[in-house]
Structures are given as C-alpha cells and as structure tokens.
Amino acid sequence: MDPLRSSFLFVFVFVAAIACAQNVTNSTYDPLHSLTWTTGNVFAGATMPYGMAKAVADVDSDSNQGGFTSEGGKVTGFSSMHDSGTGGSPSLGNFAFFPYANCAGDDVNGCTYPKNARKVSYVNNSVKASPGYFSIQLSSGVTVDMTAAHHTSLFRFKFSDSSNGSPLVLLDLTDLANSRQDNATIHVDGPSGRMTGSARFLPSFGSGNFVAYFCADFHGANIRDSGIFANSRASADVKDLKISRGINGFPLPGGGFIRFDSGSEPILARLGVSLVSSDRACSHAEAEIPEFDFETTQKGAVDAWRSKLSPVKVSTTGVSASLLTNFYSGIYRTMVNPQDYTGENPLWQSDEPYFDSFYCLWDSFRSQIPFLTILDPESVTRMIRSLIDTYTHLGWLPDCRMSLCKGFTQGGSNADVVLADAFIKGLKDSIDWDTGYAAVVKDAEVEPYDWSNEGRGGLDSWKALGYIPVQDFDYKGFGTMTRSISRTLEYSYNDFVISQIAAGLNKTADVEKYEARSSNWKNLFKPDQTSFKPNGVNTGFVGFFQPKYLNGTWGYQDPLKCSNTDLDPNSICSLQNTAGETFESSIWEYSFFVPHDQATLIYTFSGPAAFVRRLDYLHNQNITYIGNEPAFLTVFQYHYAGRPALSARRVHSYIPAFFSPTAAGLPGNDDSGAMGSFVAWAMMGLFPNPGQDVYLITPPFFESVSVTSPLTNKTATIRNLNFDPSYAAVFVQSAMLDGEVYTKNWVDHSFFTEGKGARADARAE
Structure with missing residues (x-):
C-alpha cells in the first residue's frame, strides 16, 4: 500500500542531494522568550531534559499553569515540580520556598506565612532564564536564582547589602492549585535545619490523588533557629506538624521555616523530590548535588541540553535571530x-x-x-x-x-x-x-x-x-x-x-x-x-x-x-x-x-x-x-x-x-x-x-x-x-x-x- 494512499500525489518535486551545510549552528536558542508567551502556559524555569525537578518562581496570575508567566502577577513562592504548556487547573508547584530578609521586630511571627498574604511583586527587567537556570528579583530586594539536577532543585537566595537582621526561608506544604488534602506533614531537624515531609495532592486533569515527598537542606550562614508554622503563626519550639486541609476552600497554611544569623552571604536551599518517600528524596539530593555547588549543577544541566539538541543543525545565513x-x-x-x-x-x-x-x-x-x-x-x-x-x-x-x-x-x-x-x-x-x-x-x-x-x-x-x-x-x-x-x-x-x-x-x-x-x-x-x-x-x-x-x-x-x-x-x-x-x-x-x-x-x-x-x-x-x-x-x-x-x-x-x-x-x-x-x-x-x-x-x-x-x-x-x-x-x-x-x-x-x-x-x- 502506498503510504499516502492517493493517486493525486507526487506533483511536487523535492530537492535532495548529499551536501554539507555551511555556517551551521546548534547553539543559538534561548528559552527565555517563552516567558513572555502568556497564552502558552509554558514552564520557563530550570530543569533537565525530561527532568522531574523543575524550579521556577510561582505567580498568582490566571495563566500560571507552568508556575511563572510575565503577566505581572505576584510571586507566591519558589517550587520544584511543574508541568509545561497545560491548560485548565495549574499543575504541581509543590513545596514552595519563600524568603524574607528579616522578620519585623526580629520575631518569627513578624514574617507573613499564608501564601495569599505574603506574595510580592517582582522587578520586571530582572527575570533571566536559560537552560538549567532561572533568576528573578523580588520587590522586597531579595534575588533568587535556581538550577536543577534530575530530581533536585538548588535555590540561591541573595539579600541586599542594606538588609539587617536574620533572613528566614519558609517551606510551604501547598501547591499551585491549592489542591493539598488532609494530613500533610513536615519534620524540621533543629541542629541541621533539614526539613522532610509529604502531602497528598490532586492531579490537574485526571482522577485520583498522589503523595509527593520532599527533603530540604540549607547551606550558607549559621542557623539561628528553625521550626514550623501553622496558619499565620510560627514557633521555633515546635519541630513537627501534621495539618488538615480545613473546610474553607483553600488548604490551611502550614510548613516549616529556618532562620539564619546573617544575610551577608547567599543562602542555598537544596530540595530533593520523590513520589516514593522522603528518604528517597534525600538520597536524590545528596547524590545529585552533594556540595551545594551551583555552577557545577548549572553546567550539568546546560551540558545535558546541549547534548539533546546537538543532532539538529541549521545554516544561519540570512536568517534572523528571532527565527x-x-x-x-x-x-x-x-x-x-x-x-x-x-x-x-x-x-x-x-x-x-x-x-x-x-x-x-x-x-x-x-x-x-x-x-x-x-x-x-x-x-x-x-x-x-x-x-x-x-x-x-x-x-x-x-x-x-x-x-x-x-x-x-x-x-x-x-x-x-x-x-x-x-x-x-x-x-x-x-x-x-x-x-x-x-x-x-x-x-x-x-x-x-x-x-x-x-x-x-x-x-x-x-x-x-x-x-x-x-x-x-x-x-x-x-x-x-x-x-x-x-x-x-x-x-x-x-x-x-x-x-x-x-x-x-x-x-x-x-x-x-x-x-x-x-x-x-x-x-x-x-x-x-x-x-x-x-x-x-x-x-x-x-x-x-x-x-x-x-x-x-x-x-x-x-x-x-x-x-x-x-x-x-x-x-x-x-x-x-x-x-x-x-x-x-x-x-x-x-x-x-x-x-x-x-x-x-x-x-x-x-x-x-x-x-x-x-x-x-x-x-x-x-x-x-x-x-x-x-x-x-x-x-x-x-x-x-x-x-x-x-x-x-x-x-x-x-x-x-x-x-x-x-x-x-x-x-x-x-x-x-x-x-x-x-x-x-x-x-x-x-x-x-x-x-x-x-x-x-x-x-x-x-x-x-x-x-x-x-x-x-x-x-x-x-x-x-x-x-x-x-x-x-x-x-x-x-x-x-x-x-x-x-x-x-x-x-x-x-x-x-x-x-x-x-x-x-x-x-x-
């Protein structure tokens, strides 16, 4: 059977000959422009090819299915799991970090914890993205850049020189669609600051539910204290939380926090994710990014993308950068x-x-x-x-x-x-x-x-x-x-x-x-x-x-x-x-x-x-x-x-x-x-x-x-x-x-x- 099953074919004559392409390239690409595609719902952050870890800033705009979009929404957090290009309900966006340069009155209750209350705008021209990398500056003065291995994200929080006090980074037991169900948990290890836990969520376009697990570690300044938050209050005296969804449409705010002595140096937050266990998430993180080395991790992602795109080369002669x-x-x-x-x-x-x-x-x-x-x-x-x-x-x-x-x-x-x-x-x-x-x-x-x-x-x-x-x-x-x-x-x-x-x-x-x-x-x-x-x-x-x-x-x-x-x-x-x-x-x-x-x-x-x-x-x-x-x-x-x-x-x-x-x-x-x-x-x-x-x-x-x-x-x-x-x-x-x-x-x-x-x-x- 002719593969086109038609007697109307073959009027068109295509040219072919063995020829070496001149002025070819496979390195001219820039996914940054996808950030402006507000109708595409694309994922604009840091990931590996087919990677499970997908780090980006999450915003509250209507087309945030991929986490970030340039419509001018406010940043609600920085999470490590996303999908790309989907419609309907936002997908994933689990276990978001959120940074503060300090808390009012030097009191952990001087920071704002609920997602809808803490969200802030970002500086429009601060957004940068390339394969394996995403960066953004919040209006609060905190700059966050991130990279990723296959199951692990690495975030780097930089605080302005004028900031004084103790920076605080929280981890929220929620997701983009606020679909978290009952019995989310977090444990904060006091001496090391490691956070582990899990939560049950709903899929964005399907039936059933799933449990996701995380393992967060921190590197940088000395740890001052750590603990959990529930609703709008936090305590360094409590290290474990098990929280229900609540009855008012949105899941009750809850999660953990870690506070540092100083923000004079960047604070690195490593988050491993798993659908099996927190131990598996920790193993991923320790194996993939053992030394909190941002540049090496980013280079690994870049090299992976370069390898995947290398089979296709085109001549750049006469072709605009836009094309x-x-x-x-x-x-x-x-x-x-x-x-x-x-x-x-x-x-x-x-x-x-x-x-x-x-x-x-x-x-x-x-x-x-x-x-x-x-x-x-x-x-x-x-x-x-x-x-x-x-x-x-x-x-x-x-x-x-x-x-x-x-x-x-x-x-x-x-x-x-x-x-x-x-x-x-x-x-x-x-x-x-x-x-x-x-x-x-x-x-x-x-x-x-x-x-x-x-x-x-x-x-x-x-x-x-x-x-x-x-x-x-x-x-x-x-x-x-x-x-x-x-x-x-x-x-x-x-x-x-x-x-x-x-x-x-x-x-x-x-x-x-x-x-x-x-x-x-x-x-x-x-x-x-x-x-x-x-x-x-x-x-x-x-x-x-x-x-x-x-x-x-x-x-x-x-x-x-x-x-x-x-x-x-x-x-x-x-x-x-x-x-x-x-x-x-x-x-x-x-x-x-x-x-x-x-x-x-x-x-x-x-x-x-x-x-x-x-x-x-x-x-x-x-x-x-x-x-x-x-x-x-x-x-x-x-x-x-x-x-x-x-x-x-x-x-x-x-x-x-x-x-x-x-x-x-x-x-x-x-x-x-x-x-x-x-x-x-x-x-x-x-x-x-x-x-x-x-x-x-x-x-x-x-x-x-x-x-x-x-x-x-x-x-x-x-x-x-x-x-x-x-x-x-x-x-x-x-x-x-x-x-x-x-x-x-x-x-x-x-x-x-x-x-x-x-x-x-x-x-x-």
Missing part, C-alpha cells in the same frame, strides 16, 4: 514534558522505565513524539516501554497521565498511534512488541468500565453499527456521552494504525479486520449537509460529517459550532456533559481528519480541486484555530491533492505570524511541546503523518538543515538552493535525493536513519 530563537526554543520545549519518573513509581514494582506528565497523547501524538523519534529515539523507546508497562500493570494504555494518576481521555485511544508510529519507524530496543500489540487490540476490542480515563467507549455500537451514535445506549462502560463524531473519526484512525502493527507482526486476519473498521468514518458523512455562516450566508460547500442516532437517523450539529467563527457563548466542545459531538474543534475542521485515507476523502469531496477549495476556506475564513492540534495536519494536506506548494504558502502564513518570540508568541497552550514541535517540523521543511512512514516536504526556513540520527550516527541533510531570506521563493521547482532526480512530495523514515541528502531548488510563485 533561530523561535526554532530552537520550539525544539527545547519538546523535551520538558513528559517527565522521566523512572524509580519514582510506588504503584507497582517494575524494572521498566516510567514516564509521567503525558498531557495528553491526543495532543502529542501528532507532532511532538514523532519529532522526538528522530531527535531522541532512545527516550521515545523508553516512553514506549513505559506505556506498555503501564498497560501490563493497570490493564490499559493511558491516553493521558500525570502525577501517577489516570488522566481524562479526550477522543480516541491515542497511545495506539504513538505505539504504531514507533513500531513502523523501527524502534526496538527492549520493547515487547507482542505485549504492545495486545494492548492496542484491547483498546479496540474491550470496553473499560470507565472510558473517561482509558480505552474506548461505545464499542458495541462501533462494531455493530460502524459508528458511535449520538446518545448511545452503553451499559458496559461509562463516560461523558458526547463527541460522537470526533470519536468515530479518531477510532477509525486508531484501528488503522493497529492494522499497521498487525501487518508488521504478520497477523493477516487482524490486518483485514482493522483496515475494514478504519473506513467507519464514512458512516457519518452526510452528502447533502450544508453549512451557513453565523450571519446566514451559505459557505457554498455541501457534504459534512453529522451525528447519527442508534436507529440510523441523522442528528444535527452546525458544522461551524466551536470554530473560530462561532459567536455563541453557549457552544461547548470539551468534556462537559453538555458538550457537542466534536472535541475542541468544529465539524468543518474534523472533516479533514481522515489521515489514513486521504484519497477516499478527496474523492468524497469531489476531487482535488474541490478539496483544495475547502482547505483554503478552512484557513482563509478563520475557521481553524492554529493554536490547537487538530489544525496541524490541515496546513500540509494540500500535498494529498497534488498541491504541495500551497502547503508551503500556508506554513509561511502561520510562521512567524502566529509563532514568534514575542509577548503573544504562541496562539494557544504549548501542550507539553506540541506547539514547539509544530514550529520545529515546519521550519525544517518536513511534517509527519503519525502512524505512517511519511514526512511531507516543504522548503525549510533555512539554507540548509541537517539531522544526525542518534541511532545510526548518520546525518540527513536538506539543502535549499536559491535560498531566499525574504521567503518569497518558497515553491520547489525540482528536487534530488542522494544525487538522483526525486519526484515525490514526501520521504520516509530512512531519510533520517540512513543519512540521506536532499537538495531543493525553490522559486517564487
């Missing part, structure tokens, strides 16, 4: 989440890796994890092993997972796509693909009791009717009875990718079964359905997906509901029980979500020319929302109609207009690096169709791009002849691959693993 920052910051953000919690999973005993903070696979299967497959296949292999091990012990592959908890399922069973993409691209190292296949088949065949958290719902209808009905009768499992259209389309694709794994494992009967089910999307296409704008004007297009009842009769949802043009404040397309039949997008946009059978979809839409007109209308009429992942592939789907030049034009209409290092540089939540990977792929001149061995080609934003495969150590190079820094010439006229004329508009994964060379000759339209 380089945009490109490399996008790559950087793909490796902030998910987080490597190997050894930190108390739920089951296993020698397999454990990754957490998958927010969510619905977001990341499209571009983030495929990007890591070329950049960091070793880590993706460990992620796949983790997903399979989760299935082995919990019975299901996760669709979303965070903080040891099951996250909410947004659409299909999209771990199926993640596994299939890795399988067809040859990832093997210690992956049990037989168990992996059993896991995806279970998604397709067995309905879980709670399909809001795992697997798929409505499988009886799926198998008997070939679609998910609106208002389905489903008594075997339970979830929110919405999204019947998007679930039908996503289940179709999920079954297709299962057929791809089945083919590789020589399971012929399964290939036929799941390929047949992958065509179920056709059952919700209503050929005579029209679409009107909110002002009543006909869009001029006929034929859209529509909901269908159990008895086979049609329901109705406005094809523009939940699009950018929908002005109805009551339109909801998320996980609410009153939501519509599509998830986070409109029927107009979901009409293009048949990634595995574009040829049939194009035929259904009356051929390539009509398909192109629809795509143009989707983008030109502001129907699609590029700040959400369903829009990604539509930018490149002109390829399937034989018009790849239009994909190139569309890419340049969105970058840098919607993705740039500015105050509003992201159009939506970064979603754990999904937006970053979209930018990185697009600027490299390639884009994946995940679950298939296909990378769609457009001219890169650079004169040359090279990617060295960490698996084979071979370097794939794309050379953009007649490179035009003004980007007027973005339409490829001819192409060569390894010295031979190339007439396809896509390459496969061997382009990277075999280190092929490409050369493209671009011209203006």
Whole structure:
C-alpha cells in the first residue's frame, strides 16, 4: 500500500542531494522568550531534559499553569515540580520556598506565612532564564536564582547589602492549585535545619490523588533557629506538624521555616523530590548535588541540553535571530514534558522505565513524539516501554497521565498511534512488541468500565453499527456521552494504525479486520449537509460529517459550532456533559481528519480541486484555530491533492505570524511541546503523518538543515538552493535525493536513519 494512499500525489518535486551545510549552528536558542508567551502556559524555569525537578518562581496570575508567566502577577513562592504548556487547573508547584530578609521586630511571627498574604511583586527587567537556570528579583530586594539536577532543585537566595537582621526561608506544604488534602506533614531537624515531609495532592486533569515527598537542606550562614508554622503563626519550639486541609476552600497554611544569623552571604536551599518517600528524596539530593555547588549543577544541566539538541543543525545565513530563537526554543520545549519518573513509581514494582506528565497523547501524538523519534529515539523507546508497562500493570494504555494518576481521555485511544508510529519507524530496543500489540487490540476490542480515563467507549455500537451514535445506549462502560463524531473519526484512525502493527507482526486476519473498521468514518458523512455562516450566508460547500442516532437517523450539529467563527457563548466542545459531538474543534475542521485515507476523502469531496477549495476556506475564513492540534495536519494536506506548494504558502502564513518570540508568541497552550514541535517540523521543511512512514516536504526556513540520527550516527541533510531570506521563493521547482532526480512530495523514515541528502531548488510563485 502506498503510504499516502492517493493517486493525486507526487506533483511536487523535492530537492535532495548529499551536501554539507555551511555556517551551521546548534547553539543559538534561548528559552527565555517563552516567558513572555502568556497564552502558552509554558514552564520557563530550570530543569533537565525530561527532568522531574523543575524550579521556577510561582505567580498568582490566571495563566500560571507552568508556575511563572510575565503577566505581572505576584510571586507566591519558589517550587520544584511543574508541568509545561497545560491548560485548565495549574499543575504541581509543590513545596514552595519563600524568603524574607528579616522578620519585623526580629520575631518569627513578624514574617507573613499564608501564601495569599505574603506574595510580592517582582522587578520586571530582572527575570533571566536559560537552560538549567532561572533568576528573578523580588520587590522586597531579595534575588533568587535556581538550577536543577534530575530530581533536585538548588535555590540561591541573595539579600541586599542594606538588609539587617536574620533572613528566614519558609517551606510551604501547598501547591499551585491549592489542591493539598488532609494530613500533610513536615519534620524540621533543629541542629541541621533539614526539613522532610509529604502531602497528598490532586492531579490537574485526571482522577485520583498522589503523595509527593520532599527533603530540604540549607547551606550558607549559621542557623539561628528553625521550626514550623501553622496558619499565620510560627514557633521555633515546635519541630513537627501534621495539618488538615480545613473546610474553607483553600488548604490551611502550614510548613516549616529556618532562620539564619546573617544575610551577608547567599543562602542555598537544596530540595530533593520523590513520589516514593522522603528518604528517597534525600538520597536524590545528596547524590545529585552533594556540595551545594551551583555552577557545577548549572553546567550539568546546560551540558545535558546541549547534548539533546546537538543532532539538529541549521545554516544561519540570512536568517534572523528571532527565527533561530523561535526554532530552537520550539525544539527545547519538546523535551520538558513528559517527565522521566523512572524509580519514582510506588504503584507497582517494575524494572521498566516510567514516564509521567503525558498531557495528553491526543495532543502529542501528532507532532511532538514523532519529532522526538528522530531527535531522541532512545527516550521515545523508553516512553514506549513505559506505556506498555503501564498497560501490563493497570490493564490499559493511558491516553493521558500525570502525577501517577489516570488522566481524562479526550477522543480516541491515542497511545495506539504513538505505539504504531514507533513500531513502523523501527524502534526496538527492549520493547515487547507482542505485549504492545495486545494492548492496542484491547483498546479496540474491550470496553473499560470507565472510558473517561482509558480505552474506548461505545464499542458495541462501533462494531455493530460502524459508528458511535449520538446518545448511545452503553451499559458496559461509562463516560461523558458526547463527541460522537470526533470519536468515530479518531477510532477509525486508531484501528488503522493497529492494522499497521498487525501487518508488521504478520497477523493477516487482524490486518483485514482493522483496515475494514478504519473506513467507519464514512458512516457519518452526510452528502447533502450544508453549512451557513453565523450571519446566514451559505459557505457554498455541501457534504459534512453529522451525528447519527442508534436507529440510523441523522442528528444535527452546525458544522461551524466551536470554530473560530462561532459567536455563541453557549457552544461547548470539551468534556462537559453538555458538550457537542466534536472535541475542541468544529465539524468543518474534523472533516479533514481522515489521515489514513486521504484519497477516499478527496474523492468524497469531489476531487482535488474541490478539496483544495475547502482547505483554503478552512484557513482563509478563520475557521481553524492554529493554536490547537487538530489544525496541524490541515496546513500540509494540500500535498494529498497534488498541491504541495500551497502547503508551503500556508506554513509561511502561520510562521512567524502566529509563532514568534514575542509577548503573544504562541496562539494557544504549548501542550507539553506540541506547539514547539509544530514550529520545529515546519521550519525544517518536513511534517509527519503519525502512524505512517511519511514526512511531507516543504522548503525549510533555512539554507540548509541537517539531522544526525542518534541511532545510526548518520546525518540527513536538506539543502535549499536559491535560498531566499525574504521567503518569497518558497515553491520547489525540482528536487534530488542522494544525487538522483526525486519526484515525490514526501520521504520516509530512512531519510533520517540512513543519512540521506536532499537538495531543493525553490522559486517564487
């Protein structure tokens, strides 16, 4: 089967030839600009690649899901666990420090302890960030900088020369979302000042709860005294605290403090974190940062990031610093989440890796994890092993997972796509693909009791009717009875990718079964359905997906509901029980979500020319929302109609207009690096169709791009002849691959693993 399944392809000619890139760099990137992306909810602080410790200043602004944002909020503390790019409730932000140069009246009760009372503004131009480092100055005069190892953060508190008295640093038993439950504890060792303890919290987008543990040590001035605080009072005579949540909405303030003789020298605070025990947190801290050496710890983080980003090099000729920052910051953000919690999973005993903070696979299967497959296949292999091990012990592959908890399922069973993409691209190292296949088949065949958290719902209808009905009768499992259209389309694709794994494992009967089910999307296409704008004007297009009842009769949802043009404040397309039949997008946009059978979809839409007109209308009429992942592939789907030049034009209409290092540089939540990977792929001149061995080609934003495969150590190079820094010439006229004329508009994964060379000759339209 041709991977693009279309007879409309290969009009576009991509250039390829073995060529050495000139003036290449992999060191020009700066994640600092992400601090100004107030709509991206990105984590802006200090961390390692996939690190568990993530140190940053926490603020009280509305978009503080990643801890810090530059909206001008006040700093509530400095914590060591975060996620990046998520929406909804803030995530993690556990066990925050907060410093005082001194307490009023030289009395520990002269300092303010509750979070909402103690928060202070910060000096705007004081914020600095780079890989493994974050620094900020509070309006109180205290400067805080921080760095991180894998499980341990190191904070350095500097007090102004004019400050007198005894500096105090408190540790708060709370988190960003104020989700702490009952029975949080802290013990303060008087002689050493070491603080240990734990608290139970809620996940930000899932079910259940989790316990996190900490171990804090201090270095610098002599310790004057230490103790605990509860509510607004503190005592150096008490060293242990066990505190309830309280009954008034927010957890009662509580934690520990340590006070020093002098603030004339910096005070270092080391915080190890664990999900297993305080002893484990202490062991992490002692092993990773034994000497409280800030510079060495920071250098370790920088070296780790440099190594991870080193496979990608681009020519800087004619390229602005802004574009380089945009490109490399996008790559950087793909490796902030998910987080490597190997050894930190108390739920089951296993020698397999454990990754957490998958927010969510619905977001990341499209571009983030495929990007890591070329950049960091070793880590993706460990992620796949983790997903399979989760299935082995919990019975299901996760669709979303965070903080040891099951996250909410947004659409299909999209771990199926993640596994299939890795399988067809040859990832093997210690992956049990037989168990992996059993896991995806279970998604397709067995309905879980709670399909809001795992697997798929409505499988009886799926198998008997070939679609998910609106208002389905489903008594075997339970979830929110919405999204019947998007679930039908996503289940179709999920079954297709299962057929791809089945083919590789020589399971012929399964290939036929799941390929047949992958065509179920056709059952919700209503050929005579029209679409009107909110002002009543006909869009001029006929034929859209529509909901269908159990008895086979049609329901109705406005094809523009939940699009950018929908002005109805009551339109909801998320996980609410009153939501519509599509998830986070409109029927107009979901009409293009048949990634595995574009040829049939194009035929259904009356051929390539009509398909192109629809795509143009989707983008030109502001129907699609590029700040959400369903829009990604539509930018490149002109390829399937034989018009790849239009994909190139569309890419340049969105970058840098919607993705740039500015105050509003992201159009939506970064979603754990999904937006970053979209930018990185697009600027490299390639884009994946995940679950298939296909990378769609457009001219890169650079004169040359090279990617060295960490698996084979071979370097794939794309050379953009007649490179035009003004980007007027973005339409490829001819192409060569390894010295031979190339007439396809896509390459496969061997382009990277075999280190092929490409050369493209671009011209203006």
